[in-house]
Amino acid sequence: MSAAPDHAPTIVRAGLRDRLAPHVPLLLIPVLIVLGFVSIGSPSSWLTLTVSGLAMGMMIFIMASGLTLVFGLMDVINFGHGAFVSVGAFVGITVLLALGGMTGSPSLALNMAALLLAVVAAMLATGIIGWGFEKVIVEPVYGAHLKQILVTMGGLIIVEELILVAWGPDEIFFTRPETLQGAFTFAGAAIERYRLVAVVFGLALFLAMRFVLRSTKIGLIVRAGVENGEMVQALGYRLRAVFIGVFIAGSALAGLGGVMWALYQEVITAHMGAGIMVLVFIVVIMGGLGSVEGCFIAALLVGLTQNYVAFLEPKLALISNIGLMVLILMWRPQGMMPVVKAK
Amino acid sequence: MPDPILRLSGVFANIAQYHILQGVDLEVPAGAVTMLLGRNGVGKTTTLRTVMGLWRAHRGSIVFADRDITALPTPAIARAGIGYVPETMGIFSDLTVEENMRLAAASGPIAADRLDWIFAAFPPLKTFWKKEAGTLSGGQKQMLSIARAMAEERRLYLIDEPTKGLAPAIIATMAGALRDLKKQGASILLVEQNFSVARLLGDSCAVMDDGRIVWSGAMAELAGDAALQERLMGLSLEAG
Structure with a gap:
């Protein structure tokens, strides 16, 4: 046995600034909420907008989390991610409409059972489509970003057209299950x-x-794998299988997000997924590509900003999220919580 | 000479348009330390990466423990019993030292006595067990990189320049750990530029130039022949 080295390791406590640095993005959420409170003035309006902003942020996070992991793990830019949002919404809402007896009942249990069935159906459908999407569209273009953008965009268009074939071109309006309607x-x-x-x-x-x-x-x-996929493989793990699993899970989460977004909007269209993708990409970029925590914080910031600005200055709402992204990237060009990629 | 645990026969490998390996013939005896020496850019790292399947041999064969692994995917090669320590260390910076080690033990938790052995060889790893690996110093990262390969018993270790850029005290620690590994009967293929470490650890030696093995033999033979060193590597390494 070799002797212990003479360079005894020591732990030097980092300065306050260094210790706080990783948590600064997390602090932005309470800071934004306080700023909102000060700017809005009315506590009741502020509370309504804050809950609304957090809800919107949570839904965007659910849709974006899969995308950020897919990018981080295999460097794949999937512009087709929005297709899973749309498919999830259509499958989920179709199930809910078919279970009209349950959703129209004032029973919370029956409403939740219907919602659960809708969510499971949507996640199953989008998970399966995600698996096929990865196999047919993504796998042939690993490592080629331009091709990835082109073919995944093509995949998105095909899926949207298939939705039009299956459900028709009209918007579908509906109401939420009885116990989820209204306000308190x-x-x-x-x-x-x-x-x-x-x-x-x-x-x-x-x-x-x-x-x-x-x-x-x-x-x-x-x-x-997000940090260094090659080394994960050299340790004996089949990263490709892990990636397929993450792609399927990410697609299913997008499907879940689609159902939630649909219930939020109470209307579904074939292009709703593509429409929300702008916000999803903003969130993924702001959070730091591959970072789930960063994605979560960014989604909440986007949701809150959009709601506060829409109330304070409606005309600015359209550019508020782009503006927020610009500010974040000027502060941290790699996103708020960047994943250190192996060279 | 013991039977080879790894045999490369006429291995060619390209990286993009560059022909890096041009017919490598190499035997790594079982239970011994084989040094792979040569100037920068002659294909040492590529040889290790090609064995691991990280770059593909487009001609020739790689046989490990009587099994042809030339076309196997990297995870299968690792699971066959080869531990790999890349030149870049391949540390997962966002994971703690503990998580790095847990990940390295693909078949289950690390045995307690093995962990004790690793801690004895690399005490800083115990000190920083719960710290993120990205916060370690260069030498500590290298220790973690080697400890990770040692987390499970492997039949062969491929280690790429473990002492590169390290302070002498840490080089001594590293050399001590590799000597322990050797005492346990491990087979090691070690790329090393530090000749004193090479001489200390090496049983046999292969020298590369221009993508081929140009000389192989006992380490002692090369260590004792300054003229041979001069001819093979362009400089005498006796000073080390």
Whole structure:
């Protein structure tokens, strides 16, 4: 046995600034909420807008989380991700409409059972389509970004056209399940039930994803793969299989996000996925490509900013998120929580 | 000479339009340390990467423990029992030292006595067990890189310049750990520029030039012949 070295290691406590630096993005959310409070003035309007912004952010996060992991793991830019949002929305809402008896009932249990069935159907459908999408469209273009953009965009158009074939060209309007309709009053503010449900559900999903990524072996493989896929393979793990799994899970999450977004808007169209992709890409870029935590924070910032600005200065709402992204990238060009990629 | 655990026969490999390996013939004896020496850019790293399947041999064969692994994917090659320590160390910076080690033990938790052995060889890893690997110093990262390969028993270790750029005290630690590994009967193919380390650890030696093995023999023979060193590598390494 070799002797212990004479260069005894020591731990030097980092300065306050260095210790705080990784957590600064997290602090932006309370800072933005306080700024919103100061700017809006009315506590009830502020509370309504804050819940609305958080709900919107949570839904964008659900749709974006799969995309950021797919990019981080295999360097794949999937412009077709929006297709899964649309398909998820159409499948989920079709199931909900078919279960009209359950969704129209005032029973919370029946409403939730219908919603669960809709979500499972949507995630199954988008998971399966995601698997086919990866096999047919993404696999042949690994390592070629321009081709990835072109073929995944093509895939998006094909899926949208197939939705038109299956469901027709008209927008489909619907109402949420009975117990998710309406609002309740809290501290003088009207808070929509569904938005609160979306906040709680989104937060639970984020914590579950964080647990999987931080505390399980598969999570370790994914995080390591995002940083250095080659080394993960050299340790004996089949990264390709992991990637397919992540692609399927990401597609299913987009499908779930599609159902939630549809319930939020109460209308679905074939192009709704492509429409939301602008926000999804903003969130993925702002968070740092491959970072789930960064994606989560960015999604909440985008949701809150959009709602606050739309209230304060409606004309600026259209550019508020682009402006936010520009500011974030000027501060941290690699995104808020960049994943260090192996050279 | 013991039977080879790894045999490369006429291996050619390209990187883009560059022909890096041009017919490598190399035997790594079982239970011994084989040094792979040569000037920069002659194909040493490419040889290790090609064995691991990270670059593909387009001609020739690579046989490991009587099994042709030339066309196997990298994960299958690793699972066949080859541990790889790249020149870049391949540390996962965002993961803690513990998570790096857990990941390295693909078949299950690291055995307690093995972990004790690793901690004895590399004490800083115990100190920084819960720290993110990205916060380690260069030498500590290199220790982690080698410890990761040692997390499970492997039949062969491919180690690429483990002492590159390290302080003498850490080189001594590294050399001690590799000597321990050798005592345990491991087979090692080691790319090393530090000749004193090479001489200390090496049983046999192969010298590369221009993508081929130009000389192979006992390490002692090369270490004792300054003229041979001069001829093979363009300089005498006796000073080390």
